[in-house]
Amino acid sequence: MQHKDQELRARADRAIQEYQNVVESDPYRLHYHVMPPVGLLNDPNGLIHWNGTYHLFFQWMPFRTGHGAKFWGHYTSEDLIHWKWEPIALTPSDWYDKDGCYSGSAVEDEGQLKLLYTGNVKNEQGERETYQCLATSQDGVHFSKKGVVFELPQGYTPHFRDPKVWKHDDHWYMVIGAQKEQEGTYKGCAVLCQSTDLSEWTFLGELAASGSDSVGDLGYMWECPDLFHLDGKDILLFSPQGLEPQGMKYHNVYQTGYMLGKVHLDQVHFEHGDFQELDRGFEFYAPQTTLDDKGRRILFGWVGVPDQNEESHPTRAYQWIHNMSIPRQLHVVDGQLVQTPVEEMKRLRQHNVHIPHVRLAHERKQWEDVKGQAIELLLNIEALSDDAIFEMNIRQHARFIYQSKERRLTLERHSFAHGRTESRSCRLSELKSLHLFLDTSCLEVFVNGGEEVFTSRIFPYPEEESIVFAVRGEAQIDLKKWDLQATRE
Structure with missing residues (x-):
């Protein structure tokens, strides 16, 4: 699908050029936050510090300020504050991602930068299909798609996406946000897969799930999971959908939060505490973290929430919408995830x-x-x-x-x-x-x-x-x- 890829890249580049003056004339354009050059930005993807450079990919719709078949936009930085626009990393140009290159992550392997992402497909009957896909790069800028590396396992709906990948000992692990049908209702969960080469994956099972005794009712879908070790704790960060307001909690359409505990990879089990909201504001969702070469756990979040008044943002009149948070460093203090602006x-x-x-x-x-x-x-x-x-x-x-x-x-x-x-x-x-x-x-x-x-x-x-x-x-x-x-x- 090389021709389709080139066509989509050309269209996106034309959109940037056509609307550049309109976008930059917006008085609400930001000074020091990451924004799209045009169109819609949402989830941060592929956040990684590789060969001395920070790479921040993101879900991007260049042709309008609404959602659709997403691209992966790409910025790089040497210092986390000045960002350079790079060539588009991924376009929805192949059969397995034609309706969107959905969220995912980046890892270093054998001297290459490799992306794992979800390919979104709507078939001829309008039904959703989902595929976990791989792309690789020698220089961190130009990527070659390698196709599907993992398909939907039995027992889960096609709402199965957003792989976050890391290496532990001699194996790669991938946590994915998922949804399963249970007794006539939908339950969100985070599942775990394992690989030795990033190309062939084995499904291991569920790390945590809504409706279980340790979690309780925690929504019908868990998006954008991120699992990492920090300050002696394992942390599962994710964005559940379907929570009802409780007192001061859960007043956005969808939430983002975390659970602290200990992961047993060999048993596919996560001992954890209660779910805690990560941000109390009106717009924050789908954050992703990485470990940089200074040993810091760095987080970016999307300053937006899906299905929450996006049509009313005044920046849409200037052909752009949404931005990233400033980069934050994470610590665990007294059983709580603490966020501070990076130095x-x-x-x-x-x-x-x-x-x-x-x-x-x-x-x-x-x-x-x-x-x-x-x-x-x-x-x-x-x-x-x-x-x-x-x-x-x-x-x-x-x-x-x-x-x-x-x-x-x-x-x-x-x-x-x-x-x-x-x-x-x-x-x-x-x-x-x-x-x-x-x-x-x-x-x-x-x-x-x-x-x-x-x-x-x-x-x-x-x-x-x-x-x-x-x-x-x-x-x-x-x-x-x-x-x-x-x-x-």
Whole structure:
């Protein structure tokens, strides 16, 4: 299918050129986040640090701002902050992936960079077919497809996708997100496969599944699983679909979270704790991690959620939609996965403003130098009265509210879908700090050193740059703010 591949690449390149001026004219275009050059971006794929270069592939629809037969777009970076657009890695050009090169992962093997991904197919009857596929590259830029390496095992629906691959001892392992029908209902699960050469795979069984005694009811499909060892724990990271809201939890259409425990590969068993949400914001899904040559576990997430008001994003008028999170480093602290911005983000800082040890009592406060569209802000809470309500208003469009008595932190925003105020919340033992990254229309806030994270898109008036603080009760704060350099031309 070489001709089809070349035709799709040419069409995608023409789309980039045709809409470049329109895309770049959008006032909500981001300064330091990874975005598509045109069209729709979603799941991060194939994240790997290979031969000194970070490779970030992603699900990409270049022809419109809706979903469809996905390509794999490709960026590379030497430092995790400046990204270079590379030739398209994969196109949906073959019989086994004609309706989409779906999500997957990258590994190094025999000096080559190899991609494992899901080929999505709709047959003549409109029924879904799914295939796990392999592509290889000598230079990390140009890929040769090797075709199907694993087909759907019995007992599972064709919602069987998103392989994450790693090597342990002399074997390769692959965890896949899956769905099975059980007593008339659909249950999500993560399954495990094994190989010696990445080309022939043996199905081993289920690592964890919704409906089991150790998991309980956890949705009808698990997408984008990622299994890795960190700080003495094995972590299964995945995105279940079909969870109902419970208190402050599970208020997006679909969720992302993790379970900590110990994996027994020989027994195909995962001893684990409860499922925990990874991000409390409005838009975060399908993250993927890699281990870099510094020994860091690095994560990127998609700042979006499938089937959640995508048609209402204002950037669609400028022929693009969605972005990646900033890169985050992971740690396990006290049985919880903690996320922090990678150290490299500090290289973007300029024009530091420091306002130390400010005491606030029943007042609103605004500083002329504390504002902007692309900024980093570090707020340390040095003291807070037991009855205090602390607020931070961001560009008159989003607001963080912490209620000391209830120990509840809430993010409110004006919905871009219907204009009303909507909120997401979590409970804290106390509020110690808010570390905020604001980038025109993307907001990422790391709470208490990454104990909780809120990731969301916001679309304020472009000229509105104010940050306003308010306290009912008493507080003492230490505030640092930096403008952040743009990493795109």
